[in-house]
Amino acid sequence: MEFPMSEPRLRTAGEPITLTVDGDVAREHVTAERDQPIARLLAAVEPGIAADHATVWSGDGLFAASIPLSWLASARISDGRITGGAPASRCWLVKDVTRIELTAGRVADSLPADEVPEDWQPDLDLLAKVDEDWQRGLAIVAHPDDLEYGAASAIARWVSQGKQVDYLLVTSGEAGIAGMDPAQCGPLRRSEQIESARIVGAGGVEFLDHPDGMVVADLSLRRDIASAIRRYRPETVVTVNHRETWGGSSWNHADHRAVGVAVLDAVRDAGNAWVFPELQDAGAAAWSGVTQVLVAGSPQPTHGVDITDHLEVGVASLAAHATYLAALDPPGDPRQIVAASALATGPRLGVRAAVVFELVT
Numbered sequence: 241m242e243f244p245m246s247e248p249r250l251r252t253a254g255e256p257i258t259l260t261v262d263g264d265v266a267r268e269h270v271t272a273e274r275d276q277p278i279a280r281l282l283a284a285v286e287p288g289i290a291a292d293h294a295t296v297w298s299g300d301g302l303f304a305a306s307i308p309l310s311w312l313a314s315a316r317i318s319d320g321r322i323t324g325g326a327p328a329s330r331c332w333l334v335k336d337v338t339r340i341e342l343t344a345g346r347v348a349d350s351l352p353a354d355e356v357p358e359d360w361q362p363d364l365d366l367l368a369k370v371d372e373d374w375q376r377g378l379a380i381v382a383h384p385d386d387l388e389y390g391a392a393s394a395i396a397r398w399v400s401q402g403k404q405v406d407y408l409l410v411t412s413g414e415a416g417i418a419g420m421d422p423a424q425c426g427p428l429r430r431s432e433q434i435e436s437a438r439i440v441g442a443g444g445v446e447f448l449d450h451p452d453g454m455v456v457a458d459l460s461l462r463r464d465i466a467s468a469i470r471r472y473r474p475e476t477v478v479t480v481n482h483r484e485t486w487g488g489s490s491w492n493h494a495d496h497r498a499v500g501v502a503v504l505d506a507v508r509d510a511g512n513a514w515v516f517p518e519l520q521d522a523g524a525a526a527w528s529g530v531t532q533v534l535v536a537g538s539p540q541p542t543h544g545v546d547i548t549d550h551l552e553v554g555v556a557s558l559a560a561h562a563t564y565l566a567a568l569d570p571p572g573d574p575r576q577i578v579a580a581s582a583l584a585t586g587p588r589l590g591v592r593a594a595v596v597f598e599l600v601t
């Protein structure tokens with residue numbers, strides 16, 4: 241759906257960049273489509289926008305809230321109010337929203353354009369760029385779709401640079417769809433994951449067949465992952481958030497936590513010939529060549545990857561999980577999900593769209 245909005249324009253640093261969804265037309269959208277995800281508005285932002293805050297105006301024009309895009313990306317407009325962003329510990333209630341302006345940084349939020357110093361730069365919490373001087377990567381996650389909320393766009397970029405990236409899935413995600421028998425769900429989600437990997441140009445997809453929803457970070461899981469690391473011999477390992485929350489109070493899935501911790505431990509195990517010596521006997525020689533573990537979805541990101549040219553393929557990789565997305569309530573819109581956070585994060589890396597990782601070495 242196209243939103244009627246002003247032409248987004250990037251002006252010189254320090255001036256407000258305005259993307260205005262204004263007046264009665266926007267009011268119609270907001271009220272006619274209750275629960276309209278604001279992410280869709282952010283996803284409509286075109287190249288050239290670099291903003292970290294949005295100024296959201298109330299219908300009477302008397303109240304404006306300056307809201308971080310990172311919070312806004314997961315917020316919703318409902319009944320003309322903006323709610324539900326993350327972290328939940330912060331909250332903005334703006335009544336009868338009619339206008340949203342993206343402003344280039346915090347200084348511009350509080351100063352008229354003609355009073356902003358010429359040398360002003362956006363006050364962003366900047367991220368370092370992920371080291372891309374490597375050739376082989378292994379992405380290890382709990383479920384089909386875990387990689388496709390952002391990391392897959394980075395993988396598409398690395399593949400385009402000639403790198404080899406393989407996937408190791410700890411489960412088949414068979415317990416992931418309410419109302420669908422695991423015996424039917426597992427094979428379906430495996431095939432969606434294989435198609436998703438094909439779209440970004442990943443190498444093989446291997447499944448370890450641990451039970452979905454009941455993964456434990458025990459020696460058996462560490463052995464399985466260490467074995468794979470010894471066989472694939474990656475320099476870079478990618479996994480998904482091992483921390484307790486996604487930020488704020490949003491509790492992370494037990495499988496993600498277990499797999500993330502097991503991956504970090506197994507990277508060390510893989511390099512120690514005296515740990516799991518039976519692997520050595522089976523021909524999987526110790527491998528200590530992993531130089532970085534990149535944790536996607538971490539609430540403590542440190543590094544980013546420019547995915548401006550790989551956003552579309554990232555969206556397509558999530559869209560491949562069609563059965564899973566359709567079963568969500570409301571159904572997941574892959575463009576909205578992938579683009580909103582990538583566009584909100586891009587300015588922290590000085591690019592249009594980025595995916596962020598916590599680097600563990």
Ligand SMILES: [Zn+2]
Binds near residue numbers: 383386496
């Ligand atoms: Zn998952």
